[in-house]
Amino acid sequence: MADTLPFPDDLIELQQRLHEARAEHTALCRALPWSVEPLPGWPGTAHPHTGEVTGGREASPGYTPEQEAEEKRLWDLVRDLSIAVSTHPHWGTLAKDAGLVKARMELKQHPKAQPDAAGVAEAA
Template sequence: MPKTDSPPGHPFPDDLAQAQRDLHRAQADHTANSRTLPWSAEPHPGWPAEVHSVSGAVLSPAREASPGYTPGQRAEDDRLRALVLDLSERVATHPYWATVERGETVAARQALKALGAGAP
């Protein structure tokens, strides 16, 4: 297994480092896509604000109606969720983790996350 440019003490295999970078990118894509979606996946009429009867303070804000996801939005959300899950599994179950000493696993995992955090 070739090793990539890794933090000292954690020579990650290239395929593991790439999977982590891909995971960061997929998570960012999923987050960005989620911000464009209606608040409810299914159509929902919303609700009025709940206001305290004496003080008039808003106890819970109103929520506007949601049209729900379109079939295209649902398909893209499902695709991105599946990609994040696949990459998470690939990173978590990589054979490299069996070679890390028991007391070093958390430090190695944090180093790998930091390596992937710089992904575009």
């Protein structure tokens, strides 16, 4: 993507931090139990011809207080960074037309705004 629009460095950094926070939150949620509170599981359904059991869930132990606090911290960070990116003063300098949407989408894909861009920049 050689034709990237000029974005302020602080906006690129905010977008990069947003990508990283969202990825960290997603990874945490995938590792957590399926229910915040302890809940019983339920059996799956056996296919009438093959006997294969699908669906159902094991019981959930619920989140520990530490897991709940970490999930909330990360979600709050994602929310705050989303607000910071979307209300950045740079967006006020652009025309309120389809170009604004294009610019926003381009920022999300900007090479320096990707989650691994900080490590690449430090290694260079």
